[in-house]
Amino acid sequence: MLARTRPEGAMNALLKHKSLALNFLQRELRNRFVGTGLGLYLSLIHPFLQLGVYTLIFSLVFRAQLAELNGRSFVLFFALGLWPWLMFREGVGRATQSIVNNAALVSKIAFPRELLVYTAVTVPFIIHLIGFALVLVVLAVFGEPVALIGIPSWLVLICGWYGFSLALGLLFASVQVYWRELDHLLETLWMLVFYLTPILFSLSQVPAAWKPWLAMNPLGYVFTRLREVLLNGKPLWIATDFVFLAIALLAFWCARMVFIRLEERFDDAL
Amino acid sequence: MHSSPLVVAKNLSKHYASPASRTGGFSALRNAWNRRPPSSPFIALDDVSFAVNRGESLAIVGENGAGKSTLLKLIAGVVKATHGSVAVNGTTSALLELGSGFHPEYTGSENIALSAALLGIPAAQFEAKKAEIIAFADIGGALDKPVKTYSSGMVVRLGFAVATAVNPDLLITDEVMAVGDEAFQKKCIRWVEGYLKQGGTLLLVSHSMYHVQKLCSHAIWLEHGRMREAGDALSVSQRYLAYSQSKSTQEMLDDHAHAQADGLYRVQNARLNGEDLPATLAMGASLHVSAEIISPDGRTPHVMIGLVREDGTPIYGTGSEFDGVRLTQKHSQSFSLAFTYEAPPLLPGGYLVRLHAMDPEGMRLFDTVERSFVVVGQTREMGVVRLPHRWQ
Numbered sequence: 033m034l035a036r037t038r039p040e041g042a043m044n045a046l047l048k049h050k051s052l053a054l055n056f057l058q059r060e061l062r063n064r065f066v067g068t069g070l071g072l073y074l075s076l077i078h079p080f081l082q083l084g085v086y087t088l089i090f091s092l093v094f095r096a097q098l099a100e101l102n103g104r105s106f107v108l109f110f111a112l113g114l115w116p117w118l119m120f121r122e123g124v125g126r127a128t129q130s131i132v133n134n135a136a137l138v139s140k141i142a143f144p145r146e147l148l149v150y151t152a153v154t155v156p157f158i159i160h161l162i163g164f165a166l167v168l169v170v171l172a173v174f175g176e177p178v179a180l181i182g183i184p185s186w187l188v189l190i191c192g193w194y195g196f197s198l199a200l201g202l203l204f205a206s207v208q209v210y211w212r213e214l215d216h217l218l219e220t221l222w223m224l225v226f227y228l229t230p231i232l233f234s235l236s237q238v239p240a241a242w243k244p245w246l247a248m249n250p251l252g253y254v255f256t257r258l259r260e261v262l263l264n265g266k267p268l269w270i271a272t273d274f275v276f277l278a279i280a281l282l283a284f285w286c287a288r289m290v291f292i293r294l295e296e297r298f299d300d301a302l
Numbered sequence: 303m304h305s306s307p308l309v310v311a312k313n314l315s316k317h318y319a320s321p322a323s324r325t326g327g328f329s330a331l332r333n334a335w336n337r338r339p340p341s342s343p344f345i346a347l348d349d350v351s352f353a354v355n356r357g358e359s360l361a362i363v364g365e366n367g368a369g370k371s372t373l374l375k376l377i378a379g380v381v382k383a384t385h386g387s388v389a390v391n392g393t394t395s396a397l398l399e400l401g402s403g404f405h406p407e408y409t410g411s412e413n414i415a416l417s418a419a420l421l422g423i424p425a426a427q428f429e430a431k432k433a434e435i436i437a438f439a440d441i442g443g444a445l446d447k448p449v450k451t452y453s454s455g456m457v458v459r460l461g462f463a464v465a466t467a468v469n470p471d472l473l474i475t476d477e478v479m480a481v482g483d484e485a486f487q488k489k490c491i492r493w494v495e496g497y498l499k500q501g502g503t504l505l506l507v508s509h510s511m512y513h514v515q516k517l518c519s520h521a522i523w524l525e526h527g528r529m530r531e532a533g534d535a536l537s538v539s540q541r542y543l544a545y546s547q548s549k550s551t552q553e554m555l556d557d558h559a560h561a562q563a564d565g566l567y568r569v570q571n572a573r574l575n576g577e578d579l580p581a582t583l584a585m586g587a588s589l590h591v592s593a594e595i596i597s598p599d600g601r602t603p604h605v606m607i608g609l610v611r612e613d614g615t616p617i618y619g620t621g622s623e624f625d626g627v628r629l630t631q632k633h634s635q636s637f638s639l640a641f642t643y644e645a646p647p648l649l650p651g652g653y654l655v656r657l658h659a660m661d662p663e664g665m666r667l668f669d670t671v672e673r674s675f676v677v678v679g680q681t682r683e684m685g686v687v688r689l690p691h692r693w694q
Contacts, residue, residue, distance in 0.1 A: 051425040055416045059405070140402040141420050142379040142394075210331035297334045299381040300319050 042288060045144045052143060056151040064155065075159040076166070079118055083167070086110050086232060098234055104263060108176045112259040113231040115164035116190065120197050121222055122156035127201025128208050128215055135302040145295055146202065146288070153201045157194055168262075179265030186261050189273060193254055195280035199287035206294035210301050231255050250279075306391060307353040308472055308503050309360075309377060313386035314350045316372050316527075317343035339384065346372040348527040349386070354520070356392075356471070359504035361514040361535050363542045364524035370507045371476055373524065374398060377505060378474050392471025392503075395421050397478045400461030406450035410441065410460050413449055417464045431467035438489070439463035459486055466493055473497060474505045491517070511539040515682060536650075537678055544652025544676045548612040567603045567659035568596040569671040574655060585650060585679030591641040593671070595659050600634050604660040606667070607641055611686055612652035612674065623664035647688040648677045 046053055064071035090096050091106035101109060130152040131138060131145060138145055168178055208214045229251045230238075238246055246252060253276065261268060319340035333340070347369040354360045362370045375381045377388055378396035403420045404413045414435055418428040436445060439459045444452060452460075462478060478490070494517055498504060508514055514521060514535055521538035523531040531538050572593040574581040583589055597603045606621035622629060622639075629637035639657070652674060659669040 049419075049422070051423070051428070052416075052419040054425070055419040059408075059416060062408075136402055137420075140380065140399050142396060143420055143422075207331060210334050211328050213327065293337075294331075294334055296337070296382045299375075300340075301330060301334070 042146065045146065049144055049147060053147050053150070056147055057154060060151050060155045064159070076163050079114065079163055080167070083107065083111055083114055090232065096237065098237065105176050108171050108178070109259070109263065110232065111167050111171065112262050113255050115160050115167065116193060116255065116258050117226065117231050119157045119160045120193065122160070123153035123197045124200045124204060126152040126156060128204040128218065131205045131209050131298065132302070139299050139302050145298065146291060149201045149205045150198065153198050178262040181265040182261035182268060185268050186258060189254070189258050189261070192277040192280040195284045199280070199283035202287040202291040206291045209294070209298055225251065229255055308356045308392055309354040309388070309390050311377070311386070311388045312351050314347055314373070314376055314383050314388055315345070315385040316347040316376060316381065317345050317384040320344040345527050347376070350529050352522055352532060354503060354505070356503055357501050358520055359498060359506065359518045361506045361508060361518035361521040361539070362524060363514060363521055363539060365546065368524040369527040370524055371398070374474050374476050374505060374507055390472055394472045394474065395465060395468045395470040396474040397462070397465050398476045400478055401457040404449045404457065407448055409448055410445040410452070414460060414464050417461065418467060421464060421468050423467055428467065435463045435467050438466050455483060462490055472503050472505065476507045477509070511543050514539045536680055540650040540678055541676060544612060548652050548674055566598055567661060567668040569657045569659045569669050570594040570596055572657055572671045572673050574673045574675050581675040583675050583677050585648070585677055585681065586645050588645055589643040589675065591639070591655055593639040593657055595629060595637045595639055597635055597637060601662040602628055602631065602637060603662055604664040605629065605639055606658040606660060608656040609643070610654050610656060612654055615686070617686060621664070623660070649683055649685055649688055650677050650679045650681065651686070652676050
């Protein structure tokens, strides 16, 4: 049988192929913005419009009330949930297609295939991080500043979120190669996750009978924390934040093992 | 310190799921996860072992579908072996398909950066070599136009040019020197020769026996995924050439021989140098032809002897009637033929001796029998025969 050598660590692979990773990143960023206005539209204008529409519907039409707002506006509340969601949704979505879309490269050239997944996840995180910063500045100008003290916590939490997105990206990208129906099913999953996670609402609004069920959704924790550290600046740190970071790391490690195992036969399915 | 071989392949096999058995869907995922072998696999490569030392260069020859490209992909690390193992104790650059990393929307100069990164060239080294790459490609102002506007020749030029910036221990090339115009091909070959001179090691897949003989010291011949022959490049490529020439005309010859088998005058027990099997002849060695001609009416038949290349090109023909020779009678109905080509000036390749039984009048042809032989030798002369010549 084939001798199975211990796989190279993700960090080693990255460092060894630093220039390739940078090239992939550059190319992916250029793909989005060069020669087309679509990149700018999708990464900035579309999310701004989304924010506007949700704000309109929820605060003006439904007149929803939130206890934890403390007089802050809905629009800030939504923005704090929407951008982390966009990073995740777009990053994992693009990662899912990243191997299949680069079949020619994967079947002709030897390079670490995981770099394609990392690139696909990283670029939406970068783009929406910039968009998010812009939104926060605009909101601050209009009298809705975030709690600056919460920024370090937010950055740490978003790193965990990024790690978790990489994990799902690796998993879905490798599965998609063999099971091409996956991305269609994911569309449904995204829709459910978006509405069953406290992104547009907060857990406090949920009827008491449903609360325990929704609280079981681990993504809810992430969105609640990402929001509250910037909205109120408290609590800045809680012990479970580090549990979350550990889980994200573990998820990444497991997903990478799955990827490495499934990678062996990519050539047969592409 | 470099005493161990650069490349060691042990019992390499590669099985692909045959298109018919490709299930797709969830079961494909399950099979991949369980590493279950495909149910009715297509065996692209079957138990191939070899080693390549540093500074040696190895050619891989064989017909289309023999597994040559699969073997290169395994060594390059693009695909994983189903069984067996391959180890490369050094850096590798593989040119499996020139320009496969190019993005059509980007300009040539933008594309060479990624292409270089894919070949594992660090950014600093690439910057240092960029001017050299551009000079090698020599495509002028097209460099700043999108690759989609390029001709296939220009893509190839650019693709190969990037590779010249690498200095790997092992260079793997798949038919890349058979592309582009002749001038560029020569440029590529000069570069590869320079690379080899500096102690580089080359793995080459090529249908051009000229390239094989010019660039490689050793060769392996793959047939249906198995190793048919391995040895020095010259003799393996010559035997492969002879084989492929004979194969292309074999069917035609079979039909021809069959149609005339029931003729009145027949050829039997035809032998070359006393052998039934295809003979191997060293360049310049004499070739003895012997046969029995059956004459049912006991009269002395005539015989024609033709020498043709294995693709059927006639080289020389003569006959007992032309030469005024009478065959020796052995029995009442059997005459013996003994004939020798004295030191024929044939160049390496595959040849056939054709024996035709004729009636005693030398008018009608009744039977044709063929025997093939291979001329082997160490030469890079080209053509069929060596013509006496002199340089002034």
